[in-house]
Amino acid sequence: MSGKNTLNNKETVRDASASLTVQNKKPGVRRESFAFVIYLGFALVTLAALLFCVCVGSVSVPLKETFEVILKGIFGRELPEGTSQYIILSTRLPRVLCAALVGASLSVCGGAMQGLLKNPLADGSTLGVSSGASLGAVLAIAFGITIPSLPFAGTVVMAMLFAFLSLVVILSLSYKMDFSLSTNTIILIGVIFSMFVSSVMSLVITFASEKVKQITFWTMGSLAGSSYANVLMLFIALVLFGGTLFRYSRELNAFAVGEDNARHIGVNVKRVKLIVLISVSALIGVCVSVGGTIGFVGLVMPHMTRMVVGPNHKKLLPATVFSGAVFLMLADLVSRVLFSPRELPIGVVTSFVGSIVFVYIFYKSRRGK
Amino acid sequence: MLEVKNLSVSYGQHEVVSDLSFSVNEGEWLMLIGPNGAGKSTIISAVSQSEKYTGNVSFEGRDVKSMKPSELAKLLGVLSQNHIISYSFTVGEIVRLGRYAYSPRIFSKKSDEDEISVERALEVTGMTELEGHYADTLSGGELQRAFLAQLFAQNPRLLILDEPTNHLDLVYQKQIFEIVSQWLKTPGRAVMSVVHDLSLARRYGSRAILLNKGKAVASGSVAEVFSRENLNSVYSMDVYDWMKTQLSQWEDE
Numbered sequence: 001m002s003g004k005n006t007l008n009n010k011e012t013v014r015d016a017s018a019s020l021t022v023q024n025k026k027p028g029v030r031r032e033s034f035a036f037v038i039y040l041g042f043a044l045v046t047l048a049a050l051l052f053c054v055c056v057g058s059v060s061v062p063l064k065e066t067f068e069v070i071l072k073g074i075f076g077r078e079l080p081e082g083t084s085q086y087i088i089l090s091t092r093l094p095r096v097l098c099a100a101l102v103g104a105s106l107s108v109c110g111g112a113m114q115g116l117l118k119n120p121l122a123d124g125s126t127l128g129v130s131s132g133a134s135l136g137a138v139l140a141i142a143f144g145i146t147i148p149s150l151p152f153a154g155t156v157v158m159a160m161l162f163a164f165l166s167l168v169v170i171l172s173l174s175y176k177m178d179f180s181l182s183t184n185t186i187i188l189i190g191v192i193f194s195m196f197v198s199s200v201m202s203l204v205i206t207f208a209s210e211k212v213k214q215i216t217f218w219t220m221g222s223l224a225g226s227s228y229a230n231v232l233m234l235f236i237a238l239v240l241f242g243g244t245l246f247r248y249s250r251e252l253n254a255f256a257v258g259e260d261n262a263r264h265i266g267v268n269v270k271r272v273k274l275i276v277l278i279s280v281s282a283l284i285g286v287c288v289s290v291g292g293t294i295g296f297v298g299l300v301m302p303h304m305t306r307m308v309v310g311p312n313h314k315k316l317l318p319a320t321v322f323s324g325a326v327f328l329m330l331a332d333l334v335s336r337v338l339f340s341p342r343e344l345p346i347g348v349v350t351s352f353v354g355s356i357v358f359v360y361i362f363y364k365s366r367r368g369k
Numbered sequence: 370m371l372e373v374k375n376l377s378v379s380y381g382q383h384e385v386v387s388d389l390s391f392s393v394n395e396g397e398w399l400m401l402i403g404p405n406g407a408g409k410s411t412i413i414s415a416v417s418q419s420e421k422y423t424g425n426v427s428f429e430g431r432d433v434k435s436m437k438p439s440e441l442a443k444l445l446g447v448l449s450q451n452h453i454i455s456y457s458f459t460v461g462e463i464v465r466l467g468r469y470a471y472s473p474r475i476f477s478k479k480s481d482e483d484e485i486s487v488e489r490a491l492e493v494t495g496m497t498e499l500e501g502h503y504a505d506t507l508s509g510g511e512l513q514r515a516f517l518a519q520l521f522a523q524n525p526r527l528l529i530l531d532e533p534t535n536h537l538d539l540v541y542q543k544q545i546f547e548i549v550s551q552w553l554k555t556p557g558r559a560v561m562s563v564v565h566d567l568s569l570a571r572r573y574g575s576r577a578i579l580l581n582k583g584k585a586v587a588s589g590s591v592a593e594v595f596s597r598e599n600l601n602s603v604y605s606m607d608v609y610d611w612m613k614t615q616l617s618q619w620e621d622e
Contacts, residue, residue, distance in 0.1 A: 118455050254466055256456050260449060261516075263419060265523055266442025266470035311456035 042322035098226035099332040100325035101234035107324020110298025115252035123298035128193035133288035134218040136162025142208035160285030220345030221292035237286040241279040249313035296354025375424040400570040403580035409563040442470035446525035450532040461500040467522030490521035510541030530562035
């Protein structure tokens with residue numbers, strides 16, 4: 001903590017009569033007001049990325065035609081014959097929408113976890129929640145656990161349940177070892193837990209390989225074969241659980257300042273923690289059941305978004321929805337066109353880009369201190 | 370105002386605070402003093418419901434355990450000794466969090482009272498000009514004043530301070546203590562604090578409890594508790610002598 005910056009600013013502010021404008025330009029000073037324009041910008045970029053990702057692929061469709069097909073599809077008009085409409089409506093659009101929704105969800109979850117645990121390294125994949133979820137899904141498929149009349153709900157519910165169980169195991173183990181629930185303990189146990197779960201998962205897959213998808217799907221993720229049913233499920237989950245997280249953004253701010261501080265200002269610490277953890281694991285569970293484990297989205301996107309909108313969760317969480325969506329749509333695009341017709345697992349792309357970006361951000365922020 | 374009866378706190382088999390009873394009355398500043406490991410901070414954690422305890426803590430006759438966190442926050446406010454800032458919140462954002470207990474819903478509209486409290490809190494602590502600054506660029510003393518402003522915005526009846534000036538230089542020590550004693554002048558308020566510096570405790574305290582190994586050795590007015598016998602027995606040294614020797618070096622040239 002250095003006082004030099006503040007001292008300079010203090011004087012500038014005192015001298016300037018139009019203090020607000022001067023303050024905003026100074027480093028280390030931020031305006032409080034809500035910038036609607038930023039969200040409009042985010043929304044436009046997301047929309048542009050969506051259209052771009054629908055147009056581009058092993059067969060590229062011109063923008064105008066894409067527009068036409070999508071609009072006609074939405075309004076139920078008669079569609080022109082041809083392969084492009086089939087590609088766009090039955091394959092690409094649901095896939096791109098799934099990528100957007102999974103990206104948005106993972107990113108919101110990461111943002112919420114980083115706030116709750118006051119830990120910039122927290123995220124579904126570093127904490128082992130994602131691998132827990134995939135173990136749940138794999139077990140459901142291998143042992144044929146289903147819910148009557150809802151064929152694929154068994155996988156989803158098991159993924160959600162295992163995501164939550166993983167969080168409980170990791171947090172209670174950390175709590176037992178280190179009363180203060182410190183950053184390092186949680187991360188360390190999360191990493192070890194991930195490895196343990198991965199080994200169990202590989203074991204299950206080895207013995208039930210005819211039923212379960214390839215192991216790379218569960219460890220590296222893929223959005224190939226996404227359907228509109230997946231889109232709907234992801235959308236509902238994002239509205240429901242993402243909405244819950246947003247509702248608790250003031251509490252998350254308090255946690256991000258410090259858990260003790262949150263308790264002292266009147267936050268019901270235990271209740272909020274439980275609600276946030278349940279929402280996060282449910283949302284991650286749904287994402288994993290659709291797209292497998294996709295790493296680094298929840299870790300890196302909240303970081304990058306925080307640099308633009310600041311750490312206030314009221315602004316941060318909505319912004320992470322857009323940034324996460326854009327990132328994963330583009331990652332998915334790269335995964336399907338880079339070595340076309342071969343397809344890369346999407347986690348290869350997100351982890352490759354994500355880890356480099358993360359190291360860069362971490363290096364820069366450490367050097368800045 | 371605050372009544373503590375038969376308070377005990379244990380970590381496993383080890384009893385850190387045993388069977389302690391005391392009260393804090395309106396208008397007074399109660400100082401908890403004693404050597405390291407006497408259980409001072411643990412008492413504060415227990416009273417503010419951050420630590421499990423046996424016994425009873427009540428505020429104006431109501432058991433504190435039965436209160437909702439937001440209800441309790443309107444009565445007791447706690448200032449910790451240091452703060453680790455992980456994210457770049459602004460001073461204004463931190464201070465506004467102090468109003469949480471008054472409007473716990475995200476969409477509830479901010480009342481004028483909220484804004485007035487925040488502005489006044491910033492003003493009283495001299496933080497108005499730093500409102501838009503990042504908390505992680507502040508000096509230790511400024512950061513402590515920012516959290517004090519949060520506490521004033523929270524507007525509790527009883528301030529609980531845990532070694533509030535532990536890492537601060539003399540200027541900030543004086544600032545914090547002066548600000549708090551001004552705050553105390555409004556009727557219906559009280560302060561309870563852990564203070565290591567005996568001179569500060571003696572100067573600002575109205576009553577004191579001298580603790581050793583989780584038990585109260587003496588309690589009463591500051592003059593009574595700070596007797597040579599009491600201090601010597603707890604600190605195992607001649608405290609008066611030590612203080613006087615130090616002061617004698619400050620005589621005017």
